Amino acid sequence: MRLVVARCEVLYTGRLTARLPQAVRLLMFKSDGSVLVHDDAGGYRPLNWMTPPTVVEEREGSIVVRKRAGKSEDKLEIRIADLLSDVTHDMGESAALQKDGVERHLQEELAARPNALGQSLQLVRREWPTDIGPVDLMCRDASGDWVAVEIKRIATIEAVEQLTRYLERIEIEGCRGVLAAQVIKPQARTLAEARGIHCVEVDLAVLRGEREPDLTLFT
Amino acid sequence: MRLVVARCEVLYTGRLTARLPQAVRLLMFKSDGSVLVHDDAGGYRPLNWMTPPTVVEEREGSIVVRKRAGKSEDKLEIRIADLLSDVTHDMGESAALQKDGVERHLQEELAARPNALGQSLQLVRREWPTDIGPVDLMCRDASGDWVAVEIKRIATIEAVEQLTRYLERIEIEGCRGVLAAQVIKPQARTLAEARGIHCVEVDLAVLRGEREPDLTLFT
DNA sequence: CGGTAGATTTCGTGA
DNA sequence: TCACGAAGTCTACCG
Incomplete structure (x- = not known):
């Protein structure tokens, strides 16, 4: 260099x-x-x-x-x-950065444990294909109804729009939408709930069992 | 430093x-x-x-x-x-970068010459306010009908969504939408046309009269 | 190779 | 301070 x-x-x-x-x-x-x-x-x-x-x-x-x-x-x-x-400076060989905590990791954890979304869900497949792109997780609930899950690290209005487009395109009667993210922006939450999309904030450390959910607030 | x-x-x-x-x-x-x-x-x-x-x-x-x-x-x-x-190193005082060619310049040129959008348009105002944000240009066409123009340097599906939200919120009967950009992505064009939104690709140099439209392709 | 979605996005602006 | 939208976004991934 x-x-x-x-x-x-x-x-x-x-x-x-x-x-x-x-x-x-x-x-x-x-x-x-x-x-x-x-x-x-x-x-x-x-x-x-x-x-x-x-x-x-x-x-x-x-x-x-x-x-x-x-x-x-x-x-x-x-x-x-x-x-x-x-x-x-001759800086010699490089070494790649090792990251942890990006959206893909969140998707992997939720795919392994969809019940962490607070509902009794069973995974059907990750990256469920539609003609406008893949749905992150496609699941079925206890009643056998289909549930499309969109995962974001930070969910904005755009995430709600994206999930809405998928729900329009999915040719399944009564498929529900769930938006899961580490942080859900207030405006995104408002728009999602107005459209009947359920919002869930998730914590990667909790998902991995590294930390217990903080229940002390309610005791 | x-x-x-x-x-x-x-x-x-x-x-x-x-x-x-x-x-x-x-x-x-x-x-x-x-x-x-x-x-x-x-x-x-x-x-x-x-x-x-x-x-x-x-x-x-x-x-x-x-x-x-x-x-x-x-x-x-x-x-x-x-x-x-x-x-x-003591690097002393800095000096700011001067840019040219970003979206705002595109908006200025189109505001000055809305007819460049290929329709007979008259500007009513820039940054027309709505409760979810400003429409870039609000115009009226030769028939007196209202036209909302969204301007992007590169138009993606998100630009179509944004303009669609504006059109839903504008309380004007029969207001049309026009999407203007230097580059319009194919999927954005498809979605726009499915929603009745007209797409126009514009060239900043041509708008400024620095270069003539390339008509030789059609001669 | 083009198109799309993600990013420790960063960065500016306006409410 | 918060939230939204632009950026010469850049970058990885997938077709």
Whole structure:
């Protein structure tokens, strides 16, 4: 990885045009072709960037990064006024990030234990196909009625709309909808209940039995 | 900005838990409290990060970054096995990025020239208020009928849903819907047309008169 | 390869 | 502060 600290101006043309006035920035050139222009503030997102595959052309006082983007071209032009530092580090092999707690894990746990949704449910299949996309979980309840379950980490109105579209498309008489999420936004809950969709907030740690449901509030 | 290159392992607990196995990484500590862990590959997003406000605690062989996140806490623990470089740069004042070509510009151009939507339209107002949010453009056509226009850079099913919600809420008899975007996804077009919503793809450069419509295809 | 859904989305804006 | 919508979203997955 090459790290350059320089007073520079950056011009981007591509999906939009943008100009970054002259100031001191950090330029990162990764070995996979990624180029990032970072400021000393402003959070995790670079001010300008280009994702691989790129072509980097270095000239006197400027660096131009190009990328084919469909029929046209993306171009990042870095005009260097004052080079303050320029170092390259050999960082060797990488190792992948291991994540836990994303939506898929929630789906796996609920597929294994659909009763955690607070109803007596039996799983029929995960990723039940419809012509507009898969329903996360398709179950049947104690009465034999069908129940379509949509799972989100955070449920917004969009999740309710999505489940509603599925329910419209599912050719099953009286199929109910259940929305399960770690967090259900108030407006989503209101819309869901107005449409007869049951809402359930679930906790991944509780699902896994790592932590007991917090019942002390009610004792 | 402090830049550290080190062989390290990173543990994140917060909205999810993640472990980044030991390897050589770039650690960025911005003056606003942002902390980013970058790899020598993998595009523009850091492997791990924390956005301000943060508290950074440095100890022997490890750096812990903490942040209050609602009722719980986010924690990023960086265990340093081998410190390869550690430099700090004073980057001085920043300057804001100037953008052009985003959705707002599209709305401005279409507000100035609603006829570009391929119909004889007259603008009544931009950001027409409803109780669930503003309609981008409200117009009347040659017959005096009302037309609600939703503008997107890229129109997906969600844009159709949004416009549909507006049309349901607008208390105007026979108000039509028009979806205008630089790119309209096929599924969005299908859903829109099934609901009687007219789709128009627009080109910002053409709208501005910088480029003529490409008519050569039809000659 | 295009399209869709997820993301520790982040980030801005308006109520 | 909360909630919603945009983003050069990016990225993984599935057809």
